Amino acid sequence: MDRIVECVPNFSEGRDPSVVAALAAAVESAAGALVLGVHTDPDHNRSVVTFAAPPDTVVEAAVRAVARAAELIDLTEHRGEHPRLGAADVVPFVPVRGVTMGECVALAREAGRRIWDELGIPVYFYEAAALRPERRNLADVRRGGYELLREEIDVKPERAPDVGEPRLHPRAGACVVGARPLLIAYNVNLKTNDLALARRVARAVRGRDGGLPELKALGFELHSRGVVQVSMNLTGYERTGLHQAFEAVRREAEKLGVEVLGSEIVGLVPQAAIDRAAEHFLKLENYSPDLVLENRIAAALRRKGRGPEAAGP
Amino acid sequence: MDRIVECVPNFSEGRDPSVVAALAAAVESAAGALVLGVHTDPDHNRSVVTFAAPPDTVVEAAVRAVARAAELIDLTEHRGEHPRLGAADVVPFVPVRGVTMGECVALAREAGRRIWDELGIPVYFYEAAALRPERRNLADVRRGGYELLREEIDVKPERAPDVGEPRLHPRAGACVVGARPLLIAYNVNLKTNDLALARRVARAVRGRDGGLPELKALGFELHSRGVVQVSMNLTGYERTGLHQAFEAVRREAEKLGVEVLGSEIVGLVPQAAIDRAAEHFLKLENYSPDLVLENRIAAALRRKGRGPEAAGP
Numbered sequence: 001m002d003r004i005v006e007c008v009p010n011f012s013e014g015r016d017p018s019v020v021a022a023l024a025a026a027v028e029s030a031a032g033a034l035v036l037g038v039h040t041d042p043d044h045n046r047s048v049v050t051f052a053a054p055p056d057t058v059v060e061a062a063v064r065a066v067a068r069a070a071e072l073i074d075l076t077e078h079r080g081e082h083p084r085l086g087a088a089d090v091v092p093f094v095p096v097r098g099v100t101m102g103e104c105v106a107l108a109r110e111a112g113r114r115i116w117d118e119l120g121i122p123v124y125f126y127e128a129a130a131l132r133p134e135r136r137n138l139a140d141v142r143r144g145g146y147e148l149l150r151e152e153i154d155v156k157p158e159r160a161p162d163v164g165e166p167r168l169h170p171r172a173g174a175c176v177v178g179a180r181p182l183l184i185a186y187n188v189n190l191k192t193n194d195l196a197l198a199r200r201v202a203r204a205v206r207g208r209d210g211g212l213p214e215l216k217a218l219g220f221e222l223h224s225r226g227v228v229q230v231s232m233n234l235t236g237y238e239r240t241g242l243h244q245a246f247e248a249v250r251r252e253a254e255k256l257g258v259e260v261l262g263s264e265i266v267g268l269v270p271q272a273a274i275d276r277a278a279e280h281f282l283k284l285e286n287y288s289p290d291l292v293l294e295n296r297i298a299a300a301l302r303r304k305g306r307g308p309e310a311a312g313p
Numbered sequence: 314m315d316r317i318v319e320c321v322p323n324f325s326e327g328r329d330p331s332v333v334a335a336l337a338a339a340v341e342s343a344a345g346a347l348v349l350g351v352h353t354d355p356d357h358n359r360s361v362v363t364f365a366a367p368p369d370t371v372v373e374a375a376v377r378a379v380a381r382a383a384e385l386i387d388l389t390e391h392r393g394e395h396p397r398l399g400a401a402d403v404v405p406f407v408p409v410r411g412v413t414m415g416e417c418v419a420l421a422r423e424a425g426r427r428i429w430d431e432l433g434i435p436v437y438f439y440e441a442a443a444l445r446p447e448r449r450n451l452a453d454v455r456r457g458g459y460e461l462l463r464e465e466i467d468v469k470p471e472r473a474p475d476v477g478e479p480r481l482h483p484r485a486g487a488c489v490v491g492a493r494p495l496l497i498a499y500n501v502n503l504k505t506n507d508l509a510l511a512r513r514v515a516r517a518v519r520g521r522d523g524g525l526p527e528l529k530a531l532g533f534e535l536h537s538r539g540v541v542q543v544s545m546n547l548t549g550y551e552r553t554g555l556h557q558a559f560e561a562v563r564r565e566a567e568k569l570g571v572e573v574l575g576s577e578i579v580g581l582v583p584q585a586a587i588d589r590a591a592e593h594f595l596k597l598e599n600y601s602p603d604l605v606l607e608n609r610i611a612a613a614l615r616r617k618g619r620g621p622e623a624a625g626p
Contacts, residue, residue, distance in 0.1 A: 268604060
């Protein structure tokens with residue numbers, strides 16, 4: 001695949017593995033869609049399917065999964081702590097390779113239109129796909145959950161959906177569709193049990209408080225290890241990469257006399273973020289992905305027309 | 314390709330692009346063989362074709378290229394400074410992924426046998442494929458070049474080939490076939506024009522003089538930039554990687570009061586060497602290639618049977 005969109009639908013079912021498997025199968029029933037991972041959370045009774053697809057099939061895959069969720073999940077019977085509005089609760093489109101955020105916004109809008117037209121589920125757009133500024137933030141859209149929205153959707157104009165009529169689907173509720181940047185979840189552990197110190201470091205490095213752009217950070221305790229952690233989200237790794245985040249945390253911690261123990265990636269990371277870290281620390285003057293043996297092999301396969309591109313849809 | 318052998322034949326033609334193109338085409342005429350790069354050197358009148366293939370077709374691809382070289386290159390007409398024994402001068406097999414050095418030795422022996430049987434070109438084995446200790450080192454095998462070997466091959470028993478009779482092919486000469494580890498060529502530039510200092514750093518870091526294992530190093534001047542360089546070969550990057558080499562050079566240079574300007578990779582580098590550098594400097598506690606988005610996509614493609622493995626031979 002030369003052009004890749006990642007889509008990460010969240011579903012309100014995390015206890016019945018057969019339902020989760022059926023949702024993943026619905027995604028892969030669309031040509032070119034590849035499930036990269038499935039995370040189920042029985043406590044929250046939620047699951048997250050991460051899949052990749054070319055832009056021309058990603059909407060089809062997403063809509064098939066939303067349709068299957070509407071068949072298999074009855075939100076009126078659903079119990080779980082996590083706020084949610086629908087059987088297929090959130091469907092974000094994420095640009096990964098050769099695709100712009102603008103294209104992902106267009107894909108989100110197309111998916112939203114089809115989810116209403118074909119399934120009768122009202123749709124709210126969030127983040128980059130939001131049509132109203134107060135809907136950019138997912139937490140704001142979802143506040144009060146299904147239970148509150150059921151009371152308000154046809155009464156309060158500000159809660160009307162962006163696509164469809166102001167009435168919930170009888171079993172599947174509503175669906176929040178959006179476009180957002182690729183996000184790297186990255187934690188750095190510090191050799192101290194001082195939570196206040198971790199929070200101070202987090203404040204110093206995060207964009208909101210004048211630190212690095214596209215970096216969110218919070219301080220946490222890791223009880224099991226007796227140390228603290230600066231837990232970060234990199235929302236634009238091209239601007240603030242793993243290496244900048246790591247170095248900033250190390251610098252701030254050192255100012256406070258504390259050492260970095262190590263770091264960890266949560267979920268998936270694009271190869272480019274790893275490569276850029278190596279490039280930075282090795283002061284590589286001529287780095288290019290074209291120097292990497294495996295990339296040359298992939299390029300040769302594409303050239304000979306035997307790679308995934310040739311076999312794909 | 315789950316199992317990859319790299320083969321890097323060197324040919325005694327670097328001036329006629331049509332000949333070089335024909336040699337690369339001969340390689341790719343074998344199923345599953347992929348040319349990753351072609352380097353031609355008009356001064357030395359030599360060219361190097363780097364290709365990758367699964368173990369079951371790499372010998373076929375190599376033998377086809379050697380056969381084509383015997384048709385197109387007349388060594389008796391060849392002029393060039395570089396020592397060489399044949400039209401296809403050196404043919405090393407290099408384990409890259411899922412293949413052992415022992416298997417590459419077996420592939421080299423099979424290729425050598427076929428080069429004699431099918432083409433009538435006598436063969437010498439070198440490095441890991443050597444049958445005599447004095448032939449491990451390529452420079453020793455090739456000393457005096459074609460011109461000296463022509464005088465000695467049927468006179469001096471110690472110059473008899475490992476496969477075939479002691480007579481050169483009338484046009485193609487002889488061929489040196491071997492197995493060797495993957496090699497990363499890696500240079501670190503220092504902020505000084507003091508060549509003696511670069512040589513001192515090189516001595517301190519290289520394995521031969523008690524430094525890092527699997528590391529060869531020499532000091533050079535970079536006239537164009539007015540600085541010096543520690544030019545290295547990493548012959549076992551799993552043991553001594555880019556990051557260890559870089560850190561060792563930096564440490565030794567700092568002892569002598571000199572700063573590292575930057576570094577560069579020459580030729581190709583395996584992704585794992587880049588990843589391990591990032592892992593080291595970021596102190597990543599949980600790194601695995603499985604965390605990388607692109608690797609997940611490749612794994613999903615393989616699982617769905619649409620990847621290169623499925624389409625390949």
